[in-house]
Each structure stands twice: as C-alpha cells, then as structure tokens.
Amino acid sequence: MIEIEAYTVEKIKDPFGILAGERYEFKLEIDVAEDDELYVEGGLFIRAIYRVDGDAGRLVKYELYKRINDAFHDFELEDEEERMLESFCGAHFSESEA
Template sequence: MVEIEAYEVEKVKDPFGILTGERYEFKLEIEVAEDDELYVEGGLYIRVIYRVDGEDGKIVRYALHERINDKFVDAELEDEEERMLESFCGEHFSEAEE
C-alpha cells in the first residue's frame, strides 16, 4: 500500500476549450514499504491528471516516476490504491491555483 507524503496540485489550462470539464495535475510524493514490489530506493512520485466535469471527478491517467532521476516506472497501482488516489484528488483539486 502506498502512502501520500506530500503533494502539489495545479489547474491545467485549456486555451482552446476543446475538452469538457476542468483538468488538474497532481504531483504526489509517496512512501512505499520496502517489501512492496513498487519499492524503489530514493522514493517515488505519481503524476496524476484528474478531470472534473460538473459533480463528477475521475483520474484520466497517472504515471509513476523515481524521485531521484525522474525516470518513468512501468508499473500500475492496485485497484484499492487507485481508488484511494482518486478519492484524494477529489478532496484536494479545489486547492489548485487559478
């Protein structure tokens, strides 16, 4: 299981108005137990694109990266971890700067 240690959130601009809803980009620094298959020495972070359209919000995509060198990690979170991530984003997207 992953634990969120710190985060940043930013509203993504859509200058052409092509996409419906609002997009937010999260950078979530996570802690992973050493015995977890996701564990990487130096730590990981997750970049998340979260879409809000009216009352509905959902993750569009996410990617894991190593903190030290920003290298992409080709792995997926478990369903429970994805639900936790989506819930977290739903609770914090409104903190983004306009």
C-alpha cells in the same frame, strides 16, 4: 500500500476550450514500504491527471516516476491504491490556483 507524503496540484489551462470539464495535474510524493513490490530505492512520485465535469470527477491517468532521476517507472497501482488516489484527488483538486 502507499502513503502520500507531499503533493502539489495545478489546474491545467485549456485556452481553446477544446476539452470538456476541467483538468488538474497532481504531483504526489509517495512512501512505499520496502517489502512492497512497488518499492524503489530513493522513492517514487506519481503524476496524476484528474478531470472534473460538473459534479463528477474521475482519475484520467497516472504515471509513476523515480524521485532520484525523474525516470518513468513502468508499474501499475493495485485497484485499492487507484481508488485511494482518485479519492485523494477528488478531495484536493479545489486547492489549485485559479
């Protein structure tokens, strides 16, 4: 299981109004136990895009990166971890700067 250590959130600007709803980009530094298959030395962070349209929000996509060199880490979270990530983003998207 992953634990979120720190995060930032920014609203993605859509100057042309092409996309429906609003999008938010999260950068979440995560802690992963050494015995987890997701573990890499130096740690990982997640870049996630969360979409809000009216009262509904959902996780659009996420990518894992190695903290040490910002290299893409081709791995997927488990379903439970994805739900936790989506819930976290839903609870914190409003903290972004307007």
